[in-house]
Amino acid sequence: MHLTDYPRPSVAVDVAVLTVHDETLKVLAVPHRLGRPALPGTFLHQGENLADAATRALRDKAGVEGAAVHQLRMFDDPHRDDRGWVVSMAHGTTVPSDQIPQNAMLFACDGPEVKDLAFDHYDMTTLAVTDLRERYGRHPDPDHLLGESFTVLELRRLYEIVYDRALPKDSFRRQIIDTLDPTGALSATGSGRPAEMFRRRDGVELPRSATALLVG
Amino acid sequence: MHLTDYPRPSVAVDVAVLTVHDETLKVLAVPHRLGRPALPGTFLHQGENLADAATRALRDKAGVEGAAVHQLRMFDDPHRDDRGWVVSMAHGTTVPSDQIPQNAMLFACDGPEVKDLAFDHYDMTTLAVTDLRERYGRHPDPDHLLGESFTVLELRRLYEIVYDRALPKDSFRRQIIDTLDPTGALSATGSGRPAEMFRRRDGVELPRSATALLVG
DNA sequence: CTAATAGTGTCTTTCAGACATTATCCT
DNA sequence: AGGATAATGTCTGAAAGACACTATTAG
Numbered sequence: 001m002h003l004t005d006y007p008r009p010s011v012a013v014d015v016a017v018l019t020v021h022d023e024t025l026k027v028l029a030v031p032h033r034l035g036r037p038a039l040p041g042t043f044l045h046q047g048e049n050l051a052d053a054a055t056r057a058l059r060d061k062a063g064v065e066g067a068a069v070h071q072l073r074m075f076d077d078p079h080r081d082d083r084g085w086v087v088s089m090a091h092g093t094t095v096p097s098d099q100i101p102q103n104a105m106l107f108a109c110d111g112p113e114v115k116d117l118a119f120d121h122y123d124m125t126t127l128a129v130t131d132l133r134e135r136y137g138r139h140p141d142p143d144h145l146l147g148e149s150f151t152v153l154e155l156r157r158l159y160e161i162v163y164d165r166a167l168p169k170d171s172f173r174r175q176i177i178d179t180l181d182p183t184g185a186l187s188a189t190g191s192g193r194p195a196e197m198f199r200r201r202d203g204v205e206l207p208r209s210a211t212a213l214l215v216g
Numbered sequence: 217m218h219l220t221d222y223p224r225p226s227v228a229v230d231v232a233v234l235t236v237h238d239e240t241l242k243v244l245a246v247p248h249r250l251g252r253p254a255l256p257g258t259f260l261h262q263g264e265n266l267a268d269a270a271t272r273a274l275r276d277k278a279g280v281e282g283a284a285v286h287q288l289r290m291f292d293d294p295h296r297d298d299r300g301w302v303v304s305m306a307h308g309t310t311v312p313s314d315q316i317p318q319n320a321m322l323f324a325c326d327g328p329e330v331k332d333l334a335f336d337h338y339d340m341t342t343l344a345v346t347d348l349r350e351r352y353g354r355h356p357d358p359d360h361l362l363g364e365s366f367t368v369l370e371l372r373r374l375y376e377i378v379y380d381r382a383l384p385k386d387s388f389r390r391q392i393i394d395t396l397d398p399t400g401a402l403s404a405t406g407s408g409r410p411a412e413m414f415r416r417r418d419g420v421e422l423p424r425s426a427t428a429l430l431v432g
Numbered sequence: 433c434t435a436a437t438a439g440t441g442t443c444t445t446t447c448a449g450a451c452a453t454t455a456t457c458c459t
Numbered sequence: 460a461g462g463a464t465a466a467t468g469t470c471t472g473a474a475a476g477a478c479a480c481t482a483t484t485a486g
Contacts, residue, residue: 007262008224011303046223047301049292073287074305076265085263087227089290153438171476173439186484192437193483208431209475212424369465387449389466402457408464409456425448 009078012088013054014041014121015069016128017062019106020145020161021097025132026106027125029117030061037105038118039125040064041088054091063101067093072127075120088119092128094143110164136162137211140179140200149183151195152176163214175210225294228304229270230257230337231285232344233278235322236361236377237313241348242322243330243341246277253321254334255341256280257304270307279317283309288343291336304335308344310359326380352378353427356395356416365399367411368392379430391426 016039017028029037040061044053054069069091076087100106107114109129115122135142136159146154156172180198187195232255233244245253256277260269270285285307292303316322323330325345331338351358352375362370372388396414403411 006226006259008226009260010222010224011227043222044225047294049294050290050303051292071289074266074290076267078263078265087266151438168476169438170440170478174475187438189437189484191435191485193439195438208424208428213475215424367465384449385465386451386467390448403465405457405464407458407462409458409466411465429448 007085009085009087011044011050012041012086013044013050013057013091014039014088014119014124015054015058015062015091015093016072016121016125017058017064017067017100018092018094018109018128018132019097019100020158021100021106023157023161025109025129025161025164026097027109027114027128028062028064028100029105029107029121031105032118034118036116036118037107039090039121050089050091054089054093058093062104064095064099066099067095069093070131072124072131075124077120080120090124090127092131094132094145096145096147133162133215137214138206139204140176140206144200149185149197149199151187151197152180153195155198159214163216165216167213171213175207175213179204179206223301225301225303227260227266228257228302229260229266229273229307230255230304230335230340231270231274231278231307231309232288232337232341233274233280233283233316234308234310234325234344234348235313235316236374237316237322239373239377241325241345241377241380242313243325243344244278244280244316245321245323245333245337247321248334250334252332252334253323255306255337266305267307270305270309274309278320280311280315282315283311285309286347288340288347291340293336296336306340306343308347310348310361312361349378349431353430354422355420356392356422360416365401365413365415367403367413368396369411371396371414375430379432381432383429387429391423391429395420395422 019026019028030040032038040057042053042057044050050071051069058064058067072090072092074087074089078085109125114125141155141158145158152173155176156167156169160167179201181201183197183199185197187197189195235242235244246256248254256273258269258273260266266287267285274280274283288306288308290303290305294301325341330341333341357371357374361374368389371392372383372385376383395417397417399413399415401413403413405411
């Protein structure tokens, strides 16, 4: 039997775009023909790889550019799409909220609306959040949600949102400070002592104990 | 455009079967039409899901039954297979060596032969080993490479093979002992004090500090 | 000065890691 | 008894976490 003789599923990609908006971790959704909002997705084109398809879906359906996507897992229930046999590779990515179009739908990842997403897109979102937490537990802001430079306070606020828990300010600082490079600059503060600015050092790993602090 | 009008890649599955044999972590390979050995794999059948296809490949190509497979990632380079457009979902699984047929090919995961596997199967193997280490760092022998009950020494030996490093016997014991249930039985020892036997407690997680001990 | 926020010194408790000692089997 | 292996007691150094103190800005 030649390989072209095998029946083949349609192959789709979907992308869970996570962002921090209003102090909350949110996921981007787009309108879908069935009424229920869905993650941006598309079918794989001839000769295209999955990441390229996901990036294309992100641009065409959500107006988001320049985000690096990564695979989460393949959703392969043969009956997950009533239009036919469609398997879909769930992808994750994270973008700062200012790179998301104003008119986009954003749902809180732990909110009730996200459960109403089309298909199995709620499960994809859950997976993306778990994945985000694992990656942030290993590296300091690996997805560059903060700009090139930031204060320790800004970083801690971000982690409190990602992990949805309060983090002790002094322990947090001591855990991450050695993985950051000081820029020398100080933050333009409102009042109070100005904070030092830091930047990421590439390839640096957080200490194992930091993961314990974050997860709790 | 209707979904059936999209060009579709052939979808394959491959399985990296890991086992411990001769005190070494090895991967199972099978003969392949191109000469170079390959991981057992197959094409997805109509209406089948990926895990079922992988399990079928395991049974038909390698004679291994009853192993639970899990997805690693999709290898999707459009030119990875010169027969045409074939994407393949790499799967991982682990089986005790006594469940592997005698005539099977086993390659040391860190040996030179594994690099000669067909297609991108070397990368798949590397991914399976990384995945194994992550999972063993979180749970005590989650893949049941040891039997239902075992001694702390047997467990430590296993971990030394999985992580390819010596582990201090007393620290190791204290790290994992609270995650195990004593059976009350003692090991039939050659000479010396017999060791206590333990069994896994389901759902139990290793402490975060254990991961640090293991990874080093 | 006071208010406000950033950053650090210090104490306590916990624990990994090393080492030594005790415990329990065998011949 | 003596040998061998399992298991545990103990010490030390390191570090997390809590708390309080100092430092540096604005007004």
